[in-house]
Amino acid sequence: MITDVNVNLSRWPFRRLPHDDPAQLVRKLRTSGITSAWAGSFDGVLHKDLASVNRRTVKDCETFGDGLLIPVGSINPMLPAWKDDMRRCREDHGMKIIRLHPNYHGYKLDNPIFGELLGLAVEQNFIVQIALKMEDERVHHPLMQVEMVDTTPLKELVEQHPNSKILIINGMKGLQKNRLIELAKTGNVSFEISMLEAVGGVENVLKLIPVEILLFGSYFPFFYLESALLKMQESELGNFRSNAIFSGNAKRLLAEN
Amino acid sequence: MIRIPNAEIWDLHCHFSGVEGKTVDERIAQLMVYADRMNVDRLVFFMGWPWSTNPDPDEFRRQNDQVIQALTHWQDRAFGFAYLNPMYVEESLAEIDRCIANGPLVGIKLWVSRRCRDEEVDEIINKTAELKGVIYQHTWLKVSGNRETESTPEDLAKLASRHPGVPLICGHTGGDWERGIRAIQNHPNVSIGIGGSDPTAGFVEMAVRELGAERILYGSDIGGRSFSSQLAKVFGAEIPEAAKHLILGQNLKTMMTPILKSKGIQF
Numbered sequence: 001m002i003t004d005v006n007v008n009l010s011r012w013p014f015r016r017l018p019h020d021d022p023a024q025l026v027r028k029l030r031t032s033g034i035t036s037a038w039a040g041s042f043d044g045v046l047h048k049d050l051a052s053v054n055r056r057t058v059k060d061c062e063t064f065g066d067g068l069l070i071p072v073g074s075i076n077p078m079l080p081a082w083k084d085d086m087r088r089c090r091e092d093h094g095m096k097i098i099r100l101h102p103n104y105h106g107y108k109l110d111n112p113i114f115g116e117l118l119g120l121a122v123e124q125n126f127i128v129q130i131a132l133k134m135e136d137e138r139v140h141h142p143l144m145q146v147e148m149v150d151t152t153p154l155k156e157l158v159e160q161h162p163n164s165k166i167l168i169i170n171g172m173k174g175l176q177k178n179r180l181i182e183l184a185k186t187g188n189v190s191f192e193i194s195m196l197e198a199v200g201g202v203e204n205v206l207k208l209i210p211v212e213i214l215l216f217g218s219y220f221p222f223f224y225l226e227s228a229l230l231k232m233q234e235s236e237l238g239n240f241r242s243n244a245i246f247s248g249n250a251k252r253l254l255a256e257n
Numbered sequence: 258m259i260r261i262p263n264a265e266i267w268d269l270h271c272h273f274s275g276v277e278g279k280t281v282d283e284r285i286a287q288l289m290v291y292a293d294r295m296n297v298d299r300l301v302f303f304m305g306w307p308w309s310t311n312p313d314p315d316e317f318r319r320q321n322d323q324v325i326q327a328l329t330h331w332q333d334r335a336f337g338f339a340y341l342n343p344m345y346v347e348e349s350l351a352e353i354d355r356c357i358a359n360g361p362l363v364g365i366k367l368w369v370s371r372r373c374r375d376e377e378v379d380e381i382i383n384k385t386a387e388l389k390g391v392i393y394q395h396t397w398l399k400v401s402g403n404r405e406t407e408s409t410p411e412d413l414a415k416l417a418s419r420h421p422g423v424p425l426i427c428g429h430t431g432g433d434w435e436r437g438i439r440a441i442q443n444h445p446n447v448s449i450g451i452g453g454s455d456p457t458a459g460f461v462e463m464a465v466r467e468l469g470a471e472r473i474l475y476g477s478d479i480g481g482r483s484f485s486s487q488l489a490k491v492f493g494a495e496i497p498e499a500a501k502h503l504i505l506g507q508n509l510k511t512m513m514t515p516i517l518k519s520k521g522i523q524f
């Protein structure tokens with residue numbers, strides 16, 4: 001059983017990717033042993049009509065993969081009626097997970113509106129994914145250079161919302177060690193391995209954070225799916241820790257919602 | 258689950274970072290544990306620690322000594338390139354003598370102290386080529402701005418046109434690989450090293466399409482990177498199995514064969 005918590009549907013705006021249509025995406029996930037994939041949409045990064053993005057995401061998840069894909073809603077609190085988008089994600093689509101791109105959407109985490117969003121997410125029982133980056137900053141399009149999300153304000157906010165459930169995605173490469181430990185200690189913040197680097201990355205990060213908050217994420221199809229899968233082999237984890245990262249932790253997080 | 262090609266894997270690009278250990282012997286031993294897990298057969302190491310972007314001759318000699326020391330217990334698996342600084346041409350030439358002509362190293366690594374378009378680099382290239390040494394030049398194309406003395410793939414293309422008969426490696430493929438691949442495309446003596454960047458899907462497919470599999474070399478840039486993210490670029494690419502074999506090991510083996518033979522190194 002493998003749950004991949006970091007998958008994207010639709011198209012990356014700056015290049016075509018292998019497997020960027022849903023039929024191919026699902027086939028690749030399946031043949032690679034992924035049994036469940038939390039699928040957001042690249043469209044959520046730049047599109048303004050997020051209501052239609054979320055509808056398409058749901059439709060793709062229904063049409064392809066026989067339940068393999070779990071839809072993740074895109075929310076941008078800088079847009080009008082974002083609260084209604086959240087409500088629709090929950091009520092119309094039955095979504096349990098939303099994904100945020102604070103840097104592409106133009107707000108910092110100390111913006112009060114993010115605190116408000118977090119409060120609503122707790123009320124509506126959402127897991128909130130925060131994507132810290134989408135691409136190595138050194139290779140961004142010259143007209144579209146976007147800094148990584150600064151997570152400094154997050155610890156305090158999470159303490160104000162003790163029932164919040166946050167999953168940092170695309171964060172492990174830029175996140176500083178002390179920040180990682182500080183956020184891990186809150187107990188409300190989880191992480192995934194797609195951008196985790198260095199030899200034996202997974203076993204090494206588990207010296208810093210408890211295994212219960214580390215999840216399997218690939219950032220497929222932007223990254224080769226094999227990258228995250230091989231990382232689980234490069235580290236000596238044992239069955240208990242492997243199972244927790246591969247699926248147990250994600251299942252528990254989702255079941256609580 | 259993962260289709261692991263049944264290929265011999267030679268890693269072009271390894272450092273002694275990412276693991277604990279006071280001595281280079283301790284570090285290489287730990288890195289080999291990970292290499293074993295990932296079925297990496299041979300590894301090329303260059304540079305010691307701490308990093309030095311513009312080392313004086315004493316410093317690059319010290320770092321090369323670290324590499325030479327690391328190889329002593331791993332002659333069956335590890336190779337080394339000499340780290341040079343083309344700001345010190347005479348001393349770099351002497352270091353080629355010391356480490357390659359009269360020592361165990363089999364190539365050179367040029368990093369970020371001087372742009373390789375500069376003609377002062379030529380003597381270093383010529384001398385290494387005479388010894389059949391492998392030549393690895395770091396390149397990057399950072400939208401956020403390169404260091405002034407950091408080479409781009411275009412710089413390497415200039416160097417390549419001055420040395421059309423000398424095989425050269427375009428390190429990192431410039432990082433921004435869509436531009437890097439095209440920048441060196443018309444210089445058949447240039448191969449790309451694909452290590453040390455994110456495992457962005459489509460990289461190796463584009464490289465095979467534009468350059469052919471024969472000009473692509475797997476390397477990881479461990480220990481700052483994982484073997485996994487870098488092997489994934491090849492394992493996961495939508496290319497023929499034979500191309501994967503070339504990229505994972507055969508190409509580097511072919512490139513290194515002349516110097517390994519001339520030194521009588523078993524491989």
Ligand SMILES: [Zn+2]
Pocket residue numbers: 270272453478
């Ligand atoms: Zn390197």
